[in-house]
Amino acid sequence: MCSGTTPAGISPTAAARVTSAACAPDGGRRVVSVEHTVTVIRAPRGRARIAALGGQIGAFSLVELQKLRRDRSELLTRMIQPALWLLIFGQTFSHLRVIDTGEVSYLAFLTPGILAQSALFIAIFYGIQIVWDRDAGILAKLMVTPAPPAALVTGKSFAAGIRSVAQVVGVLAIAYLMMIPLTVNPLRILAAMAVVVLGTVFFTCLSMTLAGLVRNRDRLMGIGQAITMPLFFASNALYPVDIMPEWLQRLSAVNPLSYQVNALRGLLLGTPANYLVDIGVLVLAALLGIASASALLRRLTR
Structure with missing residues (x-):
């Protein structure tokens, strides 16, 4: 043998x-x-690792943005609500003159708040999409790729921010047609878009964090509806902080939406703004949001 x-x-x-x-x-x-x-094959290190992470985030963002090709009418339908706020709510309260906004007209004061609000409404329900991905088996496939969960979360939140830019363009177009005195400086407008994207990243991550906690579409939709309006009304989007009761001023001070609106008013209206504080709060909130959503993302696939 x-x-x-x-x-x-x-x-x-x-x-x-x-x-x-x-x-x-x-x-x-x-x-x-x-x-x-x-x-x-060695894992990338240093600059190569950063470049690889950037490529992963870009790939996830591109996949999300390609979904718009299937239903481009979504951008138009989302313009209805901010247009109604400007055309009905803004015009009515501007004629009533019940809110003192100083030298700035109420319509001009309201416009940056509507920009932040429209981005908030896009972002806060974004967690529902990731639950849909989980139910369709897409999320499980994405989680076994070499990309870390933070890349997936950042890519999706950045894509939501790009979607919100379309809202910014639409709201600004309506505002200019209504002869609202906003800046026409292209650099300031681009900076305002960047601020909207930054705020949208945080609220998208907040939505995905809630998705990781509840893991159910219906409950997530209910929670999203429950926190959207308090976030909006507990900010300075509709009225100055000075006229709020003291307890509401404290809530506004810890609400990232207020800092986003402050930065937008400074850029679009030229009102006094502490950009270092406003942008710093938004960056810190976005980083914390990415960390929390990434930590809970694997919980969705269990």
Whole structure:
């Protein structure tokens, strides 16, 4: 009976020659030499790792944005609500003159708040989409890729921010048609878009965090509806902080939406704004949101 030996293992150089004995048809022996080549791929480090993470975030964002190609009417339908706020609510309270906004007209004061509100309404229900992805089995496939959960969360939230830019363009177009005195400086308008994107990232991550906690579409929709209006009314989007009761001023001070509106008013109206504080709060809120949503993302796939 023929016998042979096969060396086990591969050399540290990642290339080894393995020799084994096999029976020949005539009962003799022949030596079969097999050469194995193993390629070792090292994980990227330093700048390469940052570049790889950026590519992963960009890929996830692109996938999300491509969903708009299936239903482009979504952007138009989402313009209805902010248009009604400006055309009905804004015009009515502007004529009533019940809210003192100083030298700025109430319509001009309201417009940055409507920009922040429209982005908030896009972001706060974004967690429902990730629950849909879970139910369709898409999320489980994404979670087994080499990309970390933070890349997936950041990509989706950044895509939501890009969607909100379309809202900014629409609201600004309506405001200019209504002859509301906003800036026409393109750099300030671009900066305002960046502020809206930054705020949208936080509220999208907040929605995905809630999705990781409740893991149910119906409950998530109910919670989203329950917190959207308090977030909006407990900010300075509709009225100055000075006329709020003291307890509401305290809520406004910890509401990221208030800092977003402050930065937008400074950029679009030229009112006094502490950009360092406003942008700093939004960046910190976005980072905390990404961290919390990433930590709870795997809970959705269980």
